[in-house]
Amino acid sequence: MRLNYFVFVVMISFCGMNAQDKTAALKLVGEGVAFHDKGEYENAIKKYDEALTVDVDNLTALSEKAYSLSSLHQYEEAIALCKIALKKHPKEKGLQFIYVTYGNALDHLKKTDQAFAMYDKGIKKFPDYYQLPFNKGIAYSGLRKYDEAITCFQQAIAINPYHLGSLNGIARLEMIQGNKIPSILGFCSYFIQDPQSSRAAENLKNLIDVLDGNVKKTGDKAISISLDSKMFDKAVKKGKPEANDFSTTELTLTLAVALDYDEKYQNDTDVVKFIRKFERMCASLNESKIDNHGFYWETWVPYFLELHKNNFSETLGYLVFATTETEDVTNWFNTHEVQINQFYDWSKNYEWPKK
Known part of the structure; x- marks a missing residue:
């Protein structure tokens, strides 16, 4: 009985520590996001690394760090983090942003087919996340495949009729198309x-x-x-x-x-x-x-x-x-x-x- 009680106490303590770790990690992530929004991507990454030290494999920290790495044009490093996030958190809702960053990084590396495959995986898993078809549309637009891009923007607007990027994309591409x-x-x-x-x-x-x-x-x-x-x-x-x-x-x-x-x-x-x-x-x-x-x-x-x-x-x-x-x-x-x-x-x- 004493041994079982000891195990129970340890488990309670561990759960409390884990909750504290997550709270501390999210606070650090918030500080990192503030740096990112000011364009200070390297300082943002330092904060995300601190968060990952406190709470290893924290999905939000991984996601935001990958985004900041991509903003620094460090696309291979961003992809490596996206792979970790997908492996460690295969069923979490927060992954939709990972699919966007992953697809965008592949697109910047001119790995277009892989980028489209990643967007499609994300769309299949998160059909109500308008940023996925929108970013797929941006990739098609970069290839001057305007009909395909417009279709993607339409899909995004069907989910979110007020999305500025998709509204702007359709208006400009339809103008180009006459x-x-x-x-x-x-x-x-x-x-x-x-x-x-x-x-x-x-x-x-x-x-x-x-x-x-x-x-x-x-x-x-x-x-x-x-x-x-x-x-x-x-x-x-x-x-x-x-x-x-x-x-x-x-x-x-x-x-x-x-x-x-x-x-x-x-x-x-x-x-x-x-x-x-x-x-x-x-x-x-x-x-x-x-x-x-x-x-x-x-x-x-x-x-x-x-x-x-x-x-x-x-x-x-x-x-x-x-x-x-x-x-x-x-x-x-x-x-x-x-x-x-x-x-x-x-x-x-x-x-x-x-x-």
């Missing part, structure tokens, strides 16, 4: 989440190029309209349009853009012109929605039609142009706080289609 309406919807989705950063300012320039690209002023009272013939070449198979066909809406939008040069609208502000074009686009989308299909028709079109129906087109317009900080934009933001809050409450509670 797909105007998906690109416009992507940029607008981006501005809703990030209306005022330096990237938002870049994206506003991109959006204006996409919006107005089919119409050029050629003289004091002359404009030219150019439409890509591919827009009308979308095959209709068995009476059903091709997925994500927006040819009708693009034509409608092009004609709306041409009205910017009409004397009736020339004195309108850029925001007012955008709102008018956006509303014309929504009208066309609403008329065409029954006969069309595809990711954008099923995911973004219902959102923006509901946005328009709830009279938030004006709010969207000013969010899109927030980085310009012109007098009209600044005045609007100063006097419409209630409307802005109502919009974000609506957007936050919007029910997106299930994956």
Whole structure:
């Protein structure tokens, strides 16, 4: 009995020490993350090493150290740590971040096939972790395989409709591909989440190029309209349009853009012109929605039609142009706080289609 009691006491003491070790390790990891966020990766790694001394094979410490090593371009070392984490913690939830770091390190080492295999393993194990398809999309984008990248970004958005990186990726790649309406919807989705950063300012320039690209002023009272013939070449198979066909809406939008040069609208502000074009686009989308299909028709079109129906087109317009900080934009933001809050409450509670 005395021996059993001694073993019991030792076990209790050991469990208490183990809990203390984990708490101390997590505190050190937190200090390391603070260094990492400041770009002090080597100091961060020192903290993670201290954490691993206190609690050997601590998954959070391994994960964060691998990330900092990767940030220092020490990809082989990062991969070695990822392998340890996978071996020591094969069933823990925290591994999703390990799969991202592992895949990214392989991608940087130009081991592309292995990187995709690692992303796919992670996606299979953690299907609800949007960072995995997003980073896979980044890898495809680096190879200029834009269709594959867009598909990955769509998968990420199906999990997290508000993910900035995926919204930005789709908007820019669809712009490169010449797909105007998906690109416009992507940029607008981006501005809703990030209306005022330096990237938002870049994206506003991109959006204006996409919006107005089919119409050029050629003289004091002359404009030219150019439409890509591919827009009308979308095959209709068995009476059903091709997925994500927006040819009708693009034509409608092009004609709306041409009205910017009409004397009736020339004195309108850029925001007012955008709102008018956006509303014309929504009208066309609403008329065409029954006969069309595809990711954008099923995911973004219902959102923006509901946005328009709830009279938030004006709010969207000013969010899109927030980085310009012109007098009209600044005045609007100063006097419409209630409307802005109502919009974000609506957007936050919007029910997106299930994956």
